[in-house]
Amino acid sequence: SGVTFAYISLLGCVGENLAARLRRRLMATLLTQDVAFFDRHRSAELLSRLSGDVQDFKSAFKSAVSQGLRNATQTVGSLGYLVAMSPRLSAFFLLYIPLVVAVGLGLGSMLRALSKRAAAQQAAANAVAHEALTQMRSVKAFGMEAEELRLYEGQVEEAAALARRLALGIGLFQALSNLAVNGVVLTVLCGGGVCIGRGELTAGELTAYLVGVQTAMRSAANLSPLFGHAIKGATAGGRVFRLLDSRPCIEIDRGRPGLLTELAAPVSAGQDLVRLENVRFAYPGRPDAVVLDGVSLTVPSGCVVAVCGRSGAGKSTVTQLLTRFYDPTDGRVLLAGRDLRSYDPGWVRDRLVGLIPQEPALFCATIRENIRYGRPEATDAEVEAAARLAQAHKFIKAFPRGYDTHVGERGLAVSGGQKQRIAIARALLKDPKLLILDEATSALDSESERLVQAALQQAMQGRTVIVIAHRLSTIESADYVVVMGNGRVLEASALAIFRV
Numbered sequence: 001s002g003v004t005f006a007y008i009s010l011l012g013c014v015g016e017n018l019a020a021r022l023r024r025r026l027m028a029t030l031l032t033q034d035v036a037f038f039d040r041h042r043s044a045e046l047l048s049r050l051s052g053d054v055q056d057f058k059s060a061f062k063s064a065v066s067q068g069l070r071n072a073t074q075t076v077g078s079l080g081y082l083v084a085m086s087p088r089l090s091a092f093f094l095l096y097i098p099l100v101v102a103v104g105l106g107l108g109s110m111l112r113a114l115s116k117r118a119a120a121q122q123a124a125a126n127a128v129a130h131e132a133l134t135q136m137r138s139v140k141a142f143g144m145e146a147e148e149l150r151l152y153e154g155q156v157e158e159a160a161a162l163a164r165r166l167a168l169g170i171g172l173f174q175a176l177s178n179l180a181v182n183g184v185v186l187t188v189l190c191g192g193g194v195c196i197g198r199g200e201l202t203a204g205e206l207t208a209y210l211v212g213v214q215t216a217m218r219s220a221a222n223l224s225p226l227f228g229h230a231i232k233g234a235t236a237g238g239r240v241f242r243l244l245d246s247r248p249c250i251e252i253d254r255g256r257p258g259l260l261t262e263l264a265a266p267v268s269a270g271q272d273l274v275r276l277e278n279v280r281f282a283y284p285g286r287p288d289a290v291v292l293d294g295v296s297l298t299v300p301s302g303c304v305v306a307v308c309g310r311s312g313a314g315k316s317t318v319t320q321l322l323t324r325f326y327d328p329t330d331g332r333v334l335l336a337g338r339d340l341r342s343y344d345p346g347w348v349r350d351r352l353v354g355l356i357p358q359e360p361a362l363f364c365a366t367i368r369e370n371i372r373y374g375r376p377e378a379t380d381a382e383v384e385a386a387a388r389l390a391q392a393h394k395f396i397k398a399f400p401r402g403y404d405t406h407v408g409e410r411g412l413a414v415s416g417g418q419k420q421r422i423a424i425a426r427a428l429l430k431d432p433k434l435l436i437l438d439e440a441t442s443a444l445d446s447e448s449e450r451l452v453q454a455a456l457q458q459a460m461q462g463r464t465v466i467v468i469a470h471r472l473s474t475i476e477s478a479d480y481v482v483v484m485g486n487g488r489v490l491e492a493s494a495l496a497i498f499r500v
């Protein structure tokens with residue numbers, strides 16, 4: 001029992017270490033993928049890789065080691081013993097083995113394909129559940145609980161149907177293996193009978209040989225239930241390893257030689273900090289839909305440039321090129337006169353650009369941790385200073401736990417306006433050279449609105465700012481206005497011209 005304890009616990013620990021290492025490597029790979037990767041893969045699908053697939057791979061690995069190795073060596077050993085005992089009798093079933101292997105491989109590849117489809121369908125069902133659970137307020141607001149359940153049931157039923165077919169296939173495989181095992185015994189019996197009739201073998205020798213055959217076949221039969229496990233593990237492992245091989249197009253490789261980590265040249269007030277030259281762009285997921293069709297615009301240092309235009313005109317897309325979430329299909333984005341691609345993307349996002357998105361997301365953490373996100377080394381005093389600038393200090397202090405108030409999942413415990421001001425503080429804490437601000441379109445009550453606007457005006461003071469403007473007041477306070485439409489710049493001018 002001491003050996004059993006050592007063996008089971010050692011195997012368990014090795015399996016858990018393997019799973020933890022795989023999960024760590026997979027998460028590290030996912031975090032370094034570019035934004036286009038997340039356009040292609042749904043988060044529920046990636047979560048399935050991290051949890052279910054790694055789990056299946058680990059179980060298959062453990063059963064392959066614990067039972068597979070033992071039974072496989074026993075089978076091979078017994079077969080070798082049988083061949084040594086009587087090469088003539090062994091010839092009967094050795095001839096028959098290639099046929100069994102061929103049938104096994106054929107059936108195996110069919111079952112692998114089925115297992116892949118079943119797993120993909122299960123991931124689709126998970127995605128439906130994930131979406132409903134993360135959008136619970138919308139589901140409830142539109143009374144869609146029953147519809148969501150119907151959708152989920154449909155997906156789960158399809159996954160279950162595929163899993164049932166897989167179970168039938170695995171059952172068939174095991175039945176055929178049993179048949180093959182009995183077939184071997186029968187073949188040896190018939191062949192042995194013939195040999196005894198010819199006086200080439202004694203009944204005693206045949207009996208001894210049959211005992212050997214049974215040992216070999218028992219070990220082989222023990223291998224067959226592992227087959228289903230192995231199929232599931234191999235498909236799950238295949239998906240995990242394929243994902244581990246994904247390489248981002250825009251690689252964040254901090255400190256890579258040759259990449260700039262500071263502005264290429266000093267930029268004084270009024271000189272171009274950023275320039276877009278004839279930029280064309282289509283999202284990788286929709287390469288046929290041209291979103292930017294030859295956009296040129298200039299952002300002078302220290303100026304506020306308001307970008308406006310109809311919904312879908314490509315305004316946010318311009319900001320996504322500046323953060324290097326994507327690279328232009330054609331044309332150039334220049335920073336201090338050098339192509340943005342010659343800068344380290346990590347530096348661009350950490351130090352150059354501060355982004356205040358239209359709908360900021362908060363993490364399930366305290367307000368302090370949320371503001372500090374992006375600059376973990378910032379002191380408490382710096383966090384408070386940023387919050388003051390963002391008109392957030394007062395309301396944060398009014399909470400009983402102040403900066404240590406937990407904002408809950410997706411920041412649901414704070415109001416929309418408060419969330420926006422926390423996001424403004426977070427961006428300001430980085431003290432970015434270029435502030436990109438996507439003005440919220442969602443309505444806030446007038447007091448909140450006034451505070452958010454005041455926070456934004458403060459944030460823009462003395463900085464280079466690109467603001468995607470939805471309010472006239474924002475446009476009025478800008479130095480330059482760019483009007484976009486159909487992926488082009490329709491008008492670009494100093495505000496004075498618009499005022500005429």
Ligand SMILES: Nc1ncnc2c1ncn2[C@@H]1O[C@H](COP(=O)(O)OP(=O)(O)OP(=O)(O)O)[C@@H](O)[C@H]1O
Nearest residue numbers: 039283285286291310311312313314315316317318
């Ligand atoms: N990740 C994406 N994949 C494919 N197409 C996208 C993606 N994001 C945006 N688009 C498309 O690109 C076009 C421009 O979108 P963009 O978000 O830049 O517009 P916008 O001017 O900022 O609009 P709004 O003011 O409504 O935010 C739209 O037609 C949109 O459908």
